[in-house]
Amino acid sequence: MKRLVILGGGESGVGAALLGKAKGYDVFLSDKGKIKDKYKDVLNYNEIEFEDGHHTEAKILNADLVMKSPGIPDKSPLVKQIRNKGILVVSEIELAAKYTKANIIGVTGSNGKTTTATLIHHILKEELEVGLSGNIGKSFAQQVLEQDYPNYVLEISSFQLDDIVDFKPHIAILLNITPDHLDRYDYKFENYIASKFRIALNQTKDDYLIYDADDEVINDWLKSNKVQSTLLPFSLTKTIENGAYLDKEEIKITIDNNQIIMPTNNLTLEGKHNIKNQMAASTVAHLLKIRKQTIRESLENFQGVEHRLEHVLKINKVQYINDSKATNVNATYYALESMESPTIWIVGGVDKGNNYKELFQFVNEKVKAIICLGVDNEKLMETFGTMVDTVVETQFMSEAVKIAYKLAETGDTVLLSPACASFDLFESYEDRGRQFKDAVRSL
Known part of the structure; x- marks a missing residue:
């Protein structure tokens, strides 16, 4: 044995x-x-x-x-x-994949994995038997044992990809690559990039790689490295022959000369990054021959995921938003980019070697006060101390929310988007997000 x-x-x-x-x-x-x-x-x-x-x-x-x-x-x-x-x-996905003949759709990237994987599942389940697993919900291994669906959508982290041998998704999605978890990759970005591309390692020409054609890091890697899979890029700025692109207010998806068009005016998720997530998800659905009507309706009624730009409450005309899942700078970039009113920003936690430079433009434009919530806030204080008039630090979520409540005026937004891991003060980003929501509800 x-x-x-x-x-x-x-x-x-x-x-x-x-x-x-x-x-x-x-x-x-x-x-x-x-x-x-x-x-x-x-x-x-x-x-x-x-x-x-x-x-x-x-x-x-x-x-x-x-x-x-x-x-x-x-x-x-x-x-x-x-x-x-x-x-x-x-890794668990390598072990479990050995015991299923299912069609596997694997989603990786530095940001947007959970939203995109959940959205793909939300569309596919209307017409197919499909499980959702990987980094989400009940483990892949247990689902293979108990349900063994004919299709799985897996959210896959670089750590899970590091320990695959034969694992191969029929459809792989690579959303974006920005510096994250560099502490696990000898602080070498190229190691982390190579790790993400392992999702296509065992793919053949009969498999598909859906990726962001606007992402320089992905494009550069593809120029100098060969992948076997059929490429289906998506883009907000270029016209794509095979894949998806944005044409004015419409998403156009073409696979083997078969094109479908999705209007973006009724989509529930806001922000440019979410149009990309929706393109990736719709491309998968189109590949798997899901009806256009089903795709459109699913995009229009999708509620998003908890802790990701989640609107919690409006109190005295101030909107409180929980983006606790933003555990890196790039995720917070998307959050700040989508803010349309003066913002009180709650930030901080375990810094994974963050470079905050890309946030400067939004902080200067949109942020009126910063509340640092971490055991060690020194780097944040040094970085943003001169950019905004008010910078406060605390180690308690309840206190952070009370300070925000005092600082906020009619029409402002209070945004929890930490750009850091949560393990210094909280059990997990979920725990951090729930504490934020509890604190807001008890104001």
Whole structure:
């Protein structure tokens, strides 16, 4: 019996453990931190051996295969030991994909993954049986075990792509590439770029790569590297023969001389970046022969995702917006770009080597006050201190929201768009977003 060791007892780890056991592996799961009770219950119920609070090397280094959670870096001494022993290390998507014949649509990019993957699923589910997984919701491995849909939309991070071997989506979407997570890539942007392009690594000419033709980084990489897949670019500025582009107020999508046209005037998601997300999603739907009417209606009734430019409440004619999912500068760029009124901006958290320069134009134009919410706000204070009249710092969400409430005047917007990870003060970006919404509701 082959031994499968799983590092990390979160959603993907526990899902992989269940699938591994069902497929006849001797499974052992190990987590250096604390495993949540709900996951322990599942492991106990299924009689899967596990440990938390530490790693027992003797029980790990005898593995035939190791699946590691995307949160564990390759630099960790244990992972190095495993690799030195010649044991194969894979991600959950690699493991789960082996056990399904489903048509896989993989979505990656520095920003917009969740929105685009959720939107694709929202359109496809009207006419196809389709699961949504990867970085969202119930783990891919568990869905393969329990539902095994004929189609899956997977939101895939670079960390998950780092540990694929044979994994190949039939349709890959690469939304954009901007510097993010550089702490995991030796602070080399080119390493991170190569990691994102792994989504097309195993594709053949019968597969598709949908990508942003306005993204310089993507274009440059494609000029000097070969991909096998059929390319379907999308653009806001160029005319695209095979793919999607914006022509005045309409999205035009052409695949094999078959064109569909989508008006953009009734779309629910605002902002230029969302037109791109909608182009990518509509291209997938058109490829999979979804009816034009279905695509149009789905785009018009899509509600967006939680913590992404989410309108929370209007109080005294001040709009409060939760964009906690903006964990990097580029995401915050989109948020500030779409602001149309004087903005009080709540920013800060764990800085992943951020360069805030690209935000200067919007901060000068639109931001009237900055509230720094982090354990260490020094870099933010230095960067923006002279740009706006009011810069305040705090380490409590409730206090940040109260300060914003005091500073705001009729017609202003209060925007939580941190541009940073959340782990200094919060459990996750979701926890941060919910605390913001709770604080706003209790004003």
